[in-house]
Amino acid sequence: xxxxxxxxxxxYVIWMALFVxxxxxxxxxxxxxxxxxxxxxxxPTLGNFTGMGLYLSVFLRSFWLALLATLVCLLIGYPVxxxxxxxxxxxxxxxxxLIMLPMWMNFLLRTYSWMSILENNGLLNQLFQNxxxxxxxxxxxxxxxxxxxxxxxxxxxxxxxxxxxxxxxMIGTPGAVVLGMVYNYLPFMILPIYSVIVKLDNSLxxxxxxxxxxxxxxxxxxxxPLSLPGILSGxxxxxxxxxxxxxxxxxxxxxxxxxxxxxxxxxxLGGAYNPHLGAAISMVMMVIVVVCMVVMNHFGEGEExxxxx
Amino acid sequence: MxxxxxxxxxxxxxxxxxxxxxxxxxxxNDKEFLTLLGPSGCGKTxxxxxxxxxxxxxxxxxxxxxxxxxxxPPHQRTVNTVFQRYALFPHLNVFENVAFGLRIPxxxxxxxKVKVSEQEIHQRVMEMLxxxxxxxxxxxxxxxxSGGQQQRVAIARALVNRPRxxxxxxxxxxxxxxLRKDMQNELKRIQQEMEITxxxxxxDQEEALAMSDTVVVMDGGRIQQIGTPEDIYNEPKNAxxxxxxxxxxIIDGIMRADGVVEIFNRRFQCLDKGFAKDExxxxxxxxxxxxxxxxxxxxxxxxxxxxxxKGVHYDTIxxxxxxxxxxxxxxxxxxxxxxxxxxxxxxxxVMKKSAYSGMFGDYSSYSEEYEELDVVEPDGEDGEESDSxxxxxxx
Numbered sequence: 001x002x003x004x005x006x007x008x009x010x011x012y013v014i015w016m017a018l019f020v021x022x023x024x025x026x027x028x029x030x031x032x033x034x035x036x037x038x039x040x041x042x043x044p045t046l047g048n049f050t051g052m053g054l055y056l057s058v059f060l061r062s063f064w065l066a067l068l069a070t071l072v073c074l075l076i077g078y079p080v081x082x083x084x085x086x087x088x089x090x091x092x093x094x095x096x097x098l099i100m101l102p103m104w105m106n107f108l109l110r111t112y113s114w115m116s117i118l119e120n121n122g123l124l125n126q127l128f129q130n131x132x133x134x135x136x137x138x139x140x141x142x143x144x145x146x147x148x149x150x151x152x153x154x155x156x157x158x159x160x161x162x163x164x165x166x167x168x169x170m171i172g173t174p175g176a177v178v179l180g181m182v183y184n185y186l187p188f189m190i191l192p193i194y195s196v197i198v199k200l201d202n203s204l205x206x207x208x209x210x211x212x213x214x215x216x217x218x219x220x221x222x223x224x225p226l227s228l229p230g231i232l233s234g235x236x237x238x239x240x241x242x243x244x245x246x247x248x249x250x251x252x253x254x255x256x257x258x259x260x261x262x263x264x265x266x267x268x269l270g271g272a273y274n275p276h277l278g279a280a281i282s283m284v285m286m287v288i289v290v291v292c293m294v295v296m297n298h299f300g301e302g303e304e305x306x307x308x309x
Numbered sequence: 310m311x312x313x314x315x316x317x318x319x320x321x322x323x324x325x326x327x328x329x330x331x332x333x334x335x336x337x338n339d340k341e342f343l344t345l346l347g348p349s350g351c352g353k354t355x356x357x358x359x360x361x362x363x364x365x366x367x368x369x370x371x372x373x374x375x376x377x378x379x380x381x382p383p384h385q386r387t388v389n390t391v392f393q394r395y396a397l398f399p400h401l402n403v404f405e406n407v408a409f410g411l412r413i414p415x416x417x418x419x420x421x422k423v424k425v426s427e428q429e430i431h432q433r434v435m436e437m438l439x440x441x442x443x444x445x446x447x448x449x450x451x452x453x454x455s456g457g458q459q460q461r462v463a464i465a466r467a468l469v470n471r472p473r474x475x476x477x478x479x480x481x482x483x484x485x486x487x488l489r490k491d492m493q494n495e496l497k498r499i500q501q502e503m504e505i506t507x508x509x510x511x512x513d514q515e516e517a518l519a520m521s522d523t524v525v526v527m528d529g530g531r532i533q534q535i536g537t538p539e540d541i542y543n544e545p546k547n548a549x550x551x552x553x554x555x556x557x558x559i560i561d562g563i564m565r566a567d568g569v570v571e572i573f574n575r576r577f578q579c580l581d582k583g584f585a586k587d588e589x590x591x592x593x594x595x596x597x598x599x600x601x602x603x604x605x606x607x608x609x610x611x612x613x614x615x616x617x618x619k620g621v622h623y624d625t626i627x628x629x630x631x632x633x634x635x636x637x638x639x640x641x642x643x644x645x646x647x648x649x650x651x652x653x654x655x656x657x658x659v660m661k662k663s664a665y666s667g668m669f670g671d672y673s674s675y676s677e678e679y680e681e682l683d684v685v686e687p688d689g690e691d692g693e694e695s696d697s698x699x700x701x702x703x704x
Binding site: 217 | 362363383392409410467
């Protein structure tokens, strides 16, 4: 028997058609066409894709930084989730509120705040200045430069001279971009892992201990394998927005760390105006992300079923 | 069967003001099948968890083979547990569930950690799966097993480690009637084959009587009686035990002399001795120990208020002077007929008065008890009974 209330989904079907399917079709049309610079007429072409090799470095950087951000999120997020899940309900509510709180603030505002912290004369550098960390660096670093020069003299290499610094260069580095992404997307790692661990049947842990497993073994052989579905969905939820991020890399990368999102933005709103190329890049990125997700979900399928039990 | 293996000495368990176990003293012999029996909240599971190492008593000692083990964690005890809802590892198949404990290196006599070889693991797991009749299931995911099969995996997973003691926490609770009976026999067989100590927790008195060497009846965090199933049934120590184990009529009586007890102002011969003269006592009369005779030939006379056919016998409720008795008899006595009863001296059991006196043993509320068991109740006479009957028809 068909679901009687199926027509309730009707508005959503229209929504999907209007705002998901049709846009993708439009995007595909754009991606496989190009405008003739002379006449402005559009013609079908594969040129948008064949010429994409130019942007290989942007692709590589995007995936590399997104991977780093995901890894850092996992390394921070898993212990936090585990710890939260093992504490009492009052602590859990408090921790949850603290994790959610930054998400209620505007995304740009959060990123601008990080800018003012990481800038060359930002909060962090001022702090380093005031507590003497920069002076300390200027005193210690010459020694290492000398050491380097000695090696260079005897084993061959380029001698350098020491230039005193007035601030640490943080903004504009890949590290700053990764930091921005971790800060913004960490909750998406914590929440799914936490919700899996908190639902873990305590009698499974007792059973493992009863069978002779000490704390480390209980974690390795029971808790971790059973929290894999949470890890998989956390990784997906951090990696996908990280790959396509644009404002973070623009603001914290200081223009040196262009990622795919920035490149696409440039094609639509920036000076490089070329929506056909922008659409093509978007499509390639989408395909890569979809492939990644399919592979990961396939990898985690067995575990998913296990948790249904 | 005689060597003492585990002893609980004055064990107290309390959470703040709430006392869950109140000075439990208990010893458990090697290779014994001992059952902790009682209603929910009586402390039986807490006792089991103390022996398993998941709880440490607030006061008192736990001794294993004469060594105090109060704070030895579960993974260092030679005790394994079958959990109430099995607690099988959902990410492992049947074989790996059973092999879980074997894959963990254990300290041998000299304290070195020894790994069991893959070959030995395979052999022992397969042997154990054969013991629990699950041969051929080793590759299945545990989620594909029925309740009874999951139960067997849980038992195999615990036994494969060759524990000195197996703890079972209401292991048959989730199974249907037929399967329960089969598993009871199976468990008893396994216990005898493997020659290890079983400590079994249940609230099902039939299960306890059928399987155990020793039954420990608990209520309110205290041990009410320890004994063989026969002792517990035939010689209950107080009204609680008499009521909890089987059906019983518990009547106020007065001990007039050794072997003479007075109920409803009539004297009965009994076998009990050693009470003070004229001491008030509780008298237990099991429903099957009452003979129905002609009204004039009876020691007591009453009116039948309800009859239920139970297959082997009729459950007949008889009103004696306002106190309702349950009598199990193969003679059919119609409702409202007047009957007499006779009780042989060995059918009467006299108990000291206790805190439980007067709480149990009257069958006025008989129909409601049966309603809980989903059995069609006998014809009632008061309003409550007919209400519940109508409710039953609506379903």
